[in-house]
Structure formats: structure tokens, C-alpha cells
Amino acid sequence: MTDLAQQLREGTQVSHTLSENTAFMKCFLKGVVELEPFRKLTADLYFLYSTLETEMARHRDHPVVGPMVFADLLRTQKLEGDLAYYYGDRWQHEITATPAGMRYVNRILEVSASNPALLVAHAYVRYMGDLSGGQGLRHIVRSALNLPPDQGTGLHEFDQLPTVEAKRAFKLQYREVLNALPIDQTLMQQLVDEANLAFALNRDVFHELEPDVRAAVGDHVFDLITRQDRPGSTEQHPHHHGMVALAVTE
Template sequence: MSENLASKLREGTKHSHTMAENTAFMKCFLKGIVEPEPFRKLIANLYFVYSTLEEELQQRCNHPVVGQIYFPELNRKANLEKDLTYYYGRNWREQIVPSEAGKAYVTRIQEVAKIEPALLVAHAYVRYMGDLSGGQSLKKIARSSMDLLPDGGTAFYEFEQIPTPEARKAFKAKYRQALNSLAVDDILATKIIAEANYVFELNRNLIQELEADVKAAIGDRVFDLITRQDKPGSTERPPGNTSVELIAAE
């Protein structure tokens, strides 16, 4: 067993996390610039990603490794469907297609599920731990920025069964424990960390595709002002020790 897979994952992906936070799309997001068109495209791509991920995880719920980190209360597909109805209307299914980066992400999940299912741990970790962490601040920013109707448009960030900051903190501790008790040797742990870094890259590609839309909406000058400086990433700090900005948002 590889002890402390949870810390190894956090440590081993912190540079990727910093890069994700420093993408132009995320920098604008954190400054309160969330444009409806790129945002709904992101939700559409995430729908394809999570549908695939959750189907592959569910099919392997008896797998000795994958089964240990399958928590149906994390499933996002149904909530993404709610958001798609909000942004595209009832016939959302006919209106959305995955982008190039979205297709590549989906293909990778399917490939890993077939060839080495234990690597699905990396896919679940990057998305769900992220959604339970920074995702909660992003929800508040999206709501105030887009002036959404009450209770509409941010179901993706809402975990009905893990509804409060305390519950999310406890759940993340449980998830880290589950990671630490996986029957994974050091070689497999190294592969999972490498895959997690690749998952960050797939996510970066997904949001980089949306930059042109953001730029078109806010103009070159403001876009350049907002995106020219990098900041230290949230996971460069010890777990739970978030920046003042993010604590205020939670």
C-alpha cells in the first residue's frame, strides 16, 4: 500500500493547480467576470466529461481500487442537466456538442477505464476534490456576476448531500482517508499522480478554448490588464489554509 496517497496527490499536483488558477479564464472568473456564453459552454463540456466519468466509475463500483473512491453523493450529471436546462432551455440536448478539448478529455477517461481502471482515481480526485474546494467560491462569484434567477444556474456546484462548509470539510477528510487506504503500491501511486497532472492539463485545455469568448466580451484592454499577472496557487498552502479572499467567499 502506498501510504499517504492523499498528500502525495496534493503535493504532486500543486504546480498544475497553480497553472489552472492562473489561466486567463480563471483569472477573469476570480475578478468577477463570468460571461454567460463561455460559462454555458463550460457547463456543456463538463456534462460530457462527468457523464462519462460517472458511468465508468459506476460500472466499476466493485473494482478493488475504484470501488473505494466511488461516492454516488458526488455525482454531478443530474445537476449539470439542471444547469443546461437553465442556460439552453428544455431542448438543451439538441444544442450542445463537446468541443475538441471536451472530446479529448472524454476519450482519455474511456481509455483509462479500459486499460488501467485504477487511474480513474486520478480523474475522480481532480474533479471532485476541486468542486468541493475552490468550486464553492466559484459558485458565489458566478451567481453575483451573472445575476442569475434565485436557485438557478449553479446546481453544478451544489452538493445536496454535502450542503455546508463543515460537511464539505468532513467529506474531504473522509475522501483523503479513502485515498490513503487504497491498495495501491508505489509504482501505481506514481502513475496515479502522473495521470492527475494530465487531468489538470485536460481541464486547462477545456478552459483555454473559452478565452477568445471572454476576450470578445470584455475587450482586449481589460482582458490584458486582468490576465497579465500570476498569483501563487491555493494548494501551495497547507490544506484548509485558504487565502483571505477565498475564506471571505466561503
């Protein structure tokens, strides 16, 4: 057994805080969600998850990757439903990845080819974020865009984990499997480094979308919302229990 789960959590706290303090996420967490940048983000996430899930399935027999493939977590089909809502039935002909989104996808393809174990770091950042802070983000989107009950937020809806308790139990199981992976200290550090890179690649996607948000809300409102940094929700701040975290919060 290792303490990989704890190392990933503690080793990415600074990256997590930086992601929460991008202008895009500051606006998002204030309930400022504009349709055009949000659907562009959804398209980027589709390319990202479909690539990640394809590559993890490709390495299902890998001793490190295989144990981290969970059918209950797969997001590609959910994102296809989201894109059909935002772009229509011909969504596959309407979407393209942003340059930052393509860099993120290309990094996943690169590690799949050269060091598949590092896919675990990307899966950790994405799925644990979806199961934790992603649930709060789902409520923000539904309210801001006034979405119908069954449309637009499939990314953060886990049919097999419908309750808070089910998600909490699954995250515990996920951490236990992480800690049981057959890795050494060198690979553990590589996984932490790769998780930090995943956060950086994700921030780049946010940064590319920020001009769209600024154009939608205006310079004054944008600057008011984004001028002040917020404490990181995965760090120890006793007076900030209610924050929405983007990754593992338990």
C-alpha cells in the first residue's frame, strides 16, 4: 500500500487554488455562466474525456491503469447528450476543440504512448473533480442558464451514484484502489507532477474562454468579479467551509 491518494491531494493544492482563481472560474462561481463560452467548454471536455476514456480502455490490461477503469465514471456518453442539447442533432459537425483543448488532448495521447501509468493522474483530476465540486457547479449552471430538468448538465450526473452518500463511498473506494496500485516512489512523484500539469492544461482552457465571458458581461462587471483572489477550497481555511471545490474535497 502507498499513500498515493494523499500525495495527489496535497501535492495539487496549489494548482487547485490557481484553477479556482482563473477569471473564468471566479465568474462561474459567482453564477455568471454565459451560454457561448460554456458550450465551447463542454465541447473541449467532450474531446478530452472521449480521448482519456479511449486511451484508458486501450490500456485496460496495464497493471496501473487497469484498476482505475470504472464503468460508473465514464463521461463520454453524457457529454454527447449535453452537446446535442447545446448544439442540436448535428452537434458533431458543429464543434471544434479550442487550441488549449487540443493541447490537453495531445498530452493525454502523448502519455498514453510513452508512459500509460500517467493516465491515472489525468483520471484522478477529472473524475474526482466531477464527483466533488462538480456537483456544486452543476447547480450553478442549471440556475444560470435556466435549464430544463433533464438537459445540459449530464457531465456531472452519475446515474449509478445518485446520492451524496453513494458518491462519498465511491470516492473512498477510489482512494483505496489508488493506494493499492503497484507503484514505487519515482512513479508516485511522476503522477503528482502529471496531475499538476493536468490542472495547468485545464487552466489554459479556461483562459482561452475568458475573452468570451468578458465580452458577454462587459469590462466593468468582469473586472469587479475577478479582481480579488479567493482562498483555495482544498486547503485548510476554517472560515470557508461552504466553498465549491473543483477536485477532491474529502
